[in-house]
Amino acid sequence: MKKSLLIIFVLLISSSLFADDFVTQFIDTYVEEKRPVNNVNIGKTMLKKMAEDVEDAELKTLLKELNHIRMVITENRKDAKYYFKKANELVDKEFSDYEKMLSVDERKSKVEVLFKEIDKDNQNIILIALDNDRKLTIISVSGKVDFNSISKLSDLLNEEIFSSGTNNEHNRER
Amino acid sequence: MSNDKFHRIILPLSNQFYRLALSIVKEQTEAEDIVQDVLLKLWNKRNEWDTIENLEAYCFRSIKNLALDRLVSDAIKKTDSIDAEIESRTFVDTHSPYQEIVQQEQRSIIYQCIEKLTENQKLVFQLREIEGMNYKEISQSLGITEDLVKVSLFRARRKMRELLSNFENFDKNEW
Amino acid sequence: MNGEYIHTLLNKYWGCQTSPSEEKELQDFFLGENVPNDLKCYIPLFRYRDEQQSLSLSPGFEEKIRKQIKKSPQYITIRIFAPLLRIAASVALIVALGISLFLISKQDASKPYLTETYNDSEAAMHQAAFAFEKLSRAFEISESVYIKTFQEIDKLNLDWPGMDSINIEKPAPRKKIDL
Numbered sequence: 001m002k003k004s005l006l007i008i009f010v011l012l013i014s015s016s017l018f019a020d021d022f023v024t025q026f027i028d029t030y031v032e033e034k035r036p037v038n039n040v041n042i043g044k045t046m047l048k049k050m051a052e053d054v055e056d057a058e059l060k061t062l063l064k065e066l067n068h069i070r071m072v073i074t075e076n077r078k079d080a081k082y083y084f085k086k087a088n089e090l091v092d093k094e095f096s097d098y099e100k101m102l103s104v105d106e107r108k109s110k111v112e113v114l115f116k117e118i119d120k121d122n123q124n125i126i127l128i129a130l131d132n133d134r135k136l137t138i139i140s141v142s143g144k145v146d147f148n149s150i151s152k153l154s155d156l157l158n159e160e161i162f163s164s165g166t167n168n169e170h171n172r173e174r
Numbered sequence: 175m176s177n178d179k180f181h182r183i184i185l186p187l188s189n190q191f192y193r194l195a196l197s198i199v200k201e202q203t204e205a206e207d208i209v210q211d212v213l214l215k216l217w218n219k220r221n222e223w224d225t226i227e228n229l230e231a232y233c234f235r236s237i238k239n240l241a242l243d244r245l246v247s248d249a250i251k252k253t254d255s256i257d258a259e260i261e262s263r264t265f266v267d268t269h270s271p272y273q274e275i276v277q278q279e280q281r282s283i284i285y286q287c288i289e290k291l292t293e294n295q296k297l298v299f300q301l302r303e304i305e306g307m308n309y310k311e312i313s314q315s316l317g318i319t320e321d322l323v324k325v326s327l328f329r330a331r332r333k334m335r336e337l338l339s340n341f342e343n344f345d346k347n348e349w
Numbered sequence: 350m351n352g353e354y355i356h357t358l359l360n361k362y363w364g365c366q367t368s369p370s371e372e373k374e375l376q377d378f379f380l381g382e383n384v385p386n387d388l389k390c391y392i393p394l395f396r397y398r399d400e401q402q403s404l405s406l407s408p409g410f411e412e413k414i415r416k417q418i419k420k421s422p423q424y425i426t427i428r429i430f431a432p433l434l435r436i437a438a439s440v441a442l443i444v445a446l447g448i449s450l451f452l453i454s455k456q457d458a459s460k461p462y463l464t465e466t467y468n469d470s471e472a473a474m475h476q477a478a479f480a481f482e483k484l485s486r487a488f489e490i491s492e493s494v495y496i497k498t499f500q501e502i503d504k505l506n507l508d509w510p511g512m513d514s515i516n517i518e519k520p521a522p523r524k525k526i527d528l
Contacts, residue, residue: 017378049470127487304398
């Protein structure tokens with residue numbers, strides 16, 4: 001592996017323009033090199049493509065109504081706890097205008113979901129979850145979302161994946 | 175490690191990819207381009223291979239999708255005639271020009287019959303008759319359910335049987 | 350190979366009950382000399398199979414691919430950390446193919462530091478499914494739904510099972526304290 005000059009892609013630059021997004025801000029402000037995280041960004045273009053690629057009409061509509069899905073995940077115990085604290089700090093600092101949709105606070109697992117309505121077709125949802133004190137998941141979804149659409153999306157996407165045959169069975173009887 | 179997987183598993187499937195692409199776009203250069211595109215695209219995404227459950231099936235699906243895309247967007251007109259090279263390919267057992275003509279006629283008959291199949295039937299037909307894949311493999315490679323595979327194959331073969339047995343334009347004695 | 354056997358096998362074939370090896374048997378038979386008259390119409394089908402099975406890419410294809418692979422940049426993932434993102438915003442570098450790319454690589458290729466799933470809608474599908482599943486489950490396991498404004502409750506259609514047994518009370522209005 002070559003190690004030297006770092007080159008940044010334009011797409012990453014553009015992602016820093018979404019300053020009002022929780023995950024983007026979180027990465028900008030708190031993520032450190034020594035504490036690497038997994039980050040997934042699914043933008044509008046990709047969502048449109050996904051909508052084209054699925055069969056189900058309802059799923060198509062739901063996907064088209066989303067703006068982006070961003071995630072940050074770490075499975076390192078120390079980092080998870082550290083970033084969990086930082087995520088909450090960020091909420092208090094910059095996202096205090098969000099409504100707390102639900103919060104579960106058990107000894108080892110904590111989940112919080114925050115919600116903000118921008119307008120009729122535009123909502124932001126933030127999820128911050130710490131599982132078993134060792135895995136941190138931060139998800140931010142923007143678009144037309146509510147309780148209903150979330151569980152529908154979850155079911156339909158799982159169905160889509162299942163029916164598109166991505167099951168891992170390697171029985172090649174010829 | 176990814177390098178090895180690519181060379182060991184994916185590249186050997188190149189011909190199968192080619193035949194699938196060819197069955198869709200019906201043009202050799204185009205089909206080769208498609209295979210090349212998919213393989214290179216796949217290589218460039220090797221850091222995502224871990225998220226893909228079945229790499230081989232994924233490739234087949236990509237080939238199918240790209241070929242269908244090209245079919246739609248290309249200026250290549252889909253005609254009833256087949257690529258000249260394929261058509262002129264002769265069987266080893268050709269003894270006379272006359273037999274060659276007969277065989278050519280047989281060939282266009284079958285192509286005509288295949289054209290009467292639906293999209294899914296054609297694809298399933300290709301993967302089963304030519305590549306010898308089982309139902310599960312076909313379903314994963316095309317991204318359709320196994321039930322649809324079985325139904326498509328059944329209907330495809332039934333259609334072929336019907337069309338071929340009703341074909342009266344030829345002299346059976348010649349064969 | 351007697352006629353009876355072939356007729357039976359052929360019927361099995363139409364019924365999609367033959368194995369690939371039985372299909373090969375049929376193929377070999379139909380390519381041979383002794384095809385009965387009533388079955389001659391099916392010769393084109395098996396000829397087609399035989400012809401297509403032997404189609405292949407032009408020679409040197411694999412070599413061509415290998416060459417192209419060697420040429421492509423040898424990066425696996427991109428590693429970014431916060432301070433550089435800010436620099437990037439002001440520097441605006443564009444990547445050109447053909448220039449060899451020097452990137453800091455990650456030790457663990459299976460866990461990319463930062464990835465953008467913008468090329469492959471399937472991988473994105475998995476990620477999206479994960480995200481919504483997580484959200485969905487969060488709703489399910491929550492013991493109480495805590496919503497501040499009654500307006501939000503009105504707008505949402507709360508029809509998922511977990512909500513049935515929960516009483517949603519209109520939250521008491523917040524008292525504004527003037528200091």
